[in-house]
Amino acid sequence: MSIAPHPPEHSGSPAAAPATGVGFARDLASWGARRALVHAGRVVSYADLARLVDDRAARLGPVRRLVLLEMASDVDSVATYLAALAGGHPVVVVDAARPDVVAATRAAYDPDVVARGDVLDEQRDGTAHDLHPELAALLSTSGSTGSPRLVRLSAENLQANAESIAAYLPLRGDDLAALSLSLHYCYGLSVLHTHLLRGAGVLLGDASVVDPCFWAAAREHGATSLAGVPHTFELLDRVGLDTVAPDSLRYLTQAGGAMAPDRVRSYAELGQRRGFDLFVMYGQTEATARMAYLPPDLAGTRPGAIGVPVPGGRFDLAEVPGAPEGTGELVYEGPNVMLGYAEHPDDLARGREVTRLRTGDLARRGDDGLWEVVGRLSRTAKVLGLRIDLDRVERALVADGVRALVAGTPPTDGATEQLVVAVEPRATGGSARLVARVRRLVTALTGLPAAAVQVHPVPQLPRLANGKPDHRGVAALAAPAPERATTAATGVRDVLGEVLGRPVGDDDTFAGLGGDSLTYVETSVRLEEALGHLPADWHLRTVAELEAGTTTRTRRGRGVETNVVLRAVAIVAVVGTHADLFTLLGGAHLLLALAGFNLARFALGDVTRRERVQRLLTAAARVVVPAVLWIGGTALLLGAYPWQTALLVNGFLGPPGWTEPAWHHWFVEALVLLVLGVAALVAVPVLDRTERRWPFWFPVALTLLALLTRYELVPLPDGDVIHRAPVVAWLLTLGWAVARARTTGHRLVVSALAVLTVPGFFADDARSAAVIVGLLLLTWSRQVRLPGLLARLAATLAGASLYIYLTHWQVYPHLEDDLPALATLLSLVVGVAVWRAVTTTERRLRR
Incomplete structure (x- = not known):
């Protein structure tokens, strides 16, 4: 990418007039009750979004500050982004899922505020920067290799490009865009901008277009458009857009790199049959988003063209020595051309430095007036919609001691462009190990999946006759499509x-x-x-x-999640205590809290309400089936248990006080009933929406409600209390709240609940202390490092914990009087063996 210089404008200063903000971000309230955002089943109107933005803007304050936003595809991230734009605060948008990029950007630019969702981490009251009055947003180019260079965009850039895109797209106020693109990417942001400009809606979420829940939400809410990069359309080929698309779909948009003409033609023809249009678009972050579009009626006949300039823009060609006649570097002019680049905080004071954007693409204009891109001038490659600086990747590999050359392969036969890396193996170490290492380095540096990176060991790096690197020779090493499919497994x-x-x-x-x-x-x-x-x-x-x-x-050792370690410790505590090896009570009650923690993570994710209920019922079934089979089998063969225990209803129909062996499996019974209870809760639409709206405070409220039975404020039948599902429910909901704790304040709340509510529940201070310590560890430390062998042992015991609990009752009694250590060890071994047998059988049946 090269830029035509423009005399720098006068720098900004603290005394400069404050920016007025971006129009579409300021005018949200004018659209009233219209649907603005849909996320995880929650529908946010423009009036509601305006209130969120106003509240967030008030927290940012009247003084313009540099905001670094860790952007995710959720309502809070969008509200914070719009608050910055509306209030004139320059916002640096980075991917919340890339902590390495967040850290590098934060170190490079020293933001005044670091935002994640609705959390604003203020580094200072005012600003440490000289911010130009026109500066509104700073974005990385579509692919980032960790460079601090950002594109400086003005409020005019954002507003003008949104208006020009909305002028050629058939946008209506009742439209809803199903967004599968990341919002830290200029293409994803442009979809958001144009819809907000027209008072239309955006369906947010992290699901991919191959995920059934993506299409379930699109159908449920009546999505009318879908935006994608070439890789998105490859994925659509896999799922079959014709079979999954909602009837409400009116148009598709494609940008983020050249898509194979055959695929363009194919989707244009599908649209003619199904009644939707395909808009193929061309753009760069340096032009805010879009520079050209191909009218949909030409997609079938001119699928290789980028089309015509967007309204308000124009193209020209700059001479390129040696290029064919009529071919040159494509140059764009328009109100959406960036102010310039930033590589240092001092650059934030700079004004406009660019009026003509030299795209770095070789292009020509056809006889029909349509523009076509025929090649690249610079050493970049666009892979899966990400622009990769090949020279930077090469330099990084050399700096890491790897002799390598890097090239990109253009799309052929509809295949996505890939990176090809030629490496010279060292005298020692072996090619296979080097290939794996280089692939890890490149994927970490570029953000690409490993399947998009080919690594080829060569005796010598290819060179031209003059000794310069032969990058075409590197590209020629690319494996054909069938071989790529074979080697793509990771x-x-x-x-x-x-x-x-x-x-x-x-x-x-x-x-x-x-x-x-x-x-x-x-x-x-x-x-x-x-x-x-x-x-x-x-x-x-x-x-x-x-x-x-x-x-x-x-680092030495292996990182293991704290809840895994706690599950292992808890089940060992249960077995060891029962076998009289030691006394450490509270393990089963801690396991209930861990179950709530994991339910929140796996079953209550960002999916549809129906999918949540299905996952919860599946989780219950995965406990019920082995439990009923084992307990029922031992009851029939050994007469070990009454029928109430085998059917997991002992807490309601069995003896009221602790009676062995009827109450042996109280934990399993309580767990199943509580999971089914959570499924019943989220099956109610209003409660499901409430949980999504308040993901932390909802389980906290449930915990407070469940404490009514824990403190016997709700009368219950006499008998064994601490082993009944209604009484121990607060432990499961408290674990749920721990999983949702995202801030220090949240963690303090759940810590206080644990410290205040556990004491007095057991008639044993040591038992209370064990449960409290486990909950605090789960709250404040999500991972611990253990030696490799110990980590593997903890994982095995945690994974087998259900089966250890079920089977140990039939193992330890035979040895506990004389050999308690062996009784404990054998109980663990038998449980692990049964778990391994069950999981192996289950996997074979699935296959």
Whole structure:
């Protein structure tokens, strides 16, 4: 990318007139009760959004400050973004899912406010920066390799480009865009901007277009448009847009890189049959978003063209020596051209430095007036919609001691462009290890999934006759499509496929594939082994995102989630106490809190209400089936249990006081009943919406309500109290609240609830202390590091905890009097063996 220079305007200063803000962000209230945003079943009107924005703007204050926003696809992130735009606060938009990029940007620009959702972390009262009056937003170019260089956009840029896009798209006030694009990306933001400009709605969420819940929400809310990059349309090929698209769909938009003409033509023809239009668009972050579009009636006959300039813009060609006649560098002019780049906080005071944007693309104008891009001038590649600086990747590899050359492959036969890396293996270490290492480095640097990076060991790096790197020779190493399909399998995909017994794609997540608390332990430990690091929200990240975040382990030991360690400790405490090896009570009650923690993470995710209920019922079934089979089997064969215990109704129909063996499985019974209770709650639309609106305070309120039975304010039948589901429900909801605690204030609230409510519940101070300590550890420390062997042992015991609990009653009594240590060890071993047998059988049946 090169830019035509423009004399710098006078720098901004603290005394400069404050920016007036961006029009579409200021005028939200004018659209009244119209639908603005839809997220996780919650519909936010323009009036509601305006109130959220006004509140957030008041918190930002009247003094213009530099805001760094960790952008996610949710209502709070959008409200904070719009508050910054409306109040004239320059906002740096970064991906909330990339903590490395967040940290690098924060270090480079020293923001005055760091925002994540509705949390504003103020670094200072005023500003440390000289902010130009026109500066409104700073965005990374569509692909980031960790460079601090940002695009400086003005309020005029944002407003003008939104108006020009809305002028050629058939936008209506009742439209709803189903957004699968990230909002830190200029394309995703442009969809938001244009719809807000016209008083239309946007359906937010993290689901991919291959996720059934994406289309369920699109159908439920009547989505009328879908925006995608070329990779999005490849995914649509897999799911079959013709079969999943709602009848309300009126048009598609495509940008973010050139899409193969055959695919353009195919979707244009599908649109003719189904009644929707396809708008192919061309743009760059440096032009705010869009520079050209192809009218939909030409998509079938001119699928290789970028079309005509957007309203208010114009194209020209700059001469390129040696280029064919009629071909030159495409140059764009219009009100949406950026102010310039920023690489340092001092650049934030600079005004307009660009009027003519040299795109770096070789182009020509056809006889019919349509513009076509025929090549690139610079060393960049666009892969899956991300623009990658190939030279920067090369330099990073060399700096890491790898002799390598990097090239990009253009789309052929509809295949997505990929990165191709040629490497010279060292004398020692082996090619396979080097290939894996280079792929990890490149994916971490670029944010690309591993499947988009080909690494080829070569005896010598290809060179031209003059000794310069032969990048065309590197590109020629690219494997053909069938071979790519064979080599695309990754460690992440293999682990998920093996544990869950299902086919896995780049856009699948552990939670979306049906993972739950019974399978996540083994999955998390194996992924940590494969990746070297596992983020706290790994279960919600796609395979591609997990691959992109791959890092090498630099610390000793292995990171294990705290709740995994606590599950292992709790089940050992249960078995060891029962076998008289030691006395450490409270393990089963702590397991209930951990169950609530995991229900919130896996079953109560950002999916439809029906999907939530289905996941909860599935979770209950995965406990009920083995429990009834085991308890019922031992009852029939050994006469061990009454029928009330075998059917998990002992708490209601069994003896009122603790009677062995009738009450042995109180924990399993309570767990199942409480999970079914949560399913009944979220099945009620108003309660489901309330939980989504207040994800932390909803389980806190449930905990306070459940304390009525814990403190016997609601009369219950006499007998054993601390083992009945209605009385222990507050522990499960408290664990749920811990999972939703996102701020220090939230953690203090759940900590206070634990410290204040657990004492007195048991007639044993040590038991109370054990439960409190477990809850506090779960609240304040999400991960601990353990030696590799101990980490694996903890994961195994945690994963097998249900089966250990079920089976240990039939093992330890035979040895507890004389050999309590052996009784404990054998109980654990038998439970693990049964768990392994069940999971292996289950995976085979799934396959």
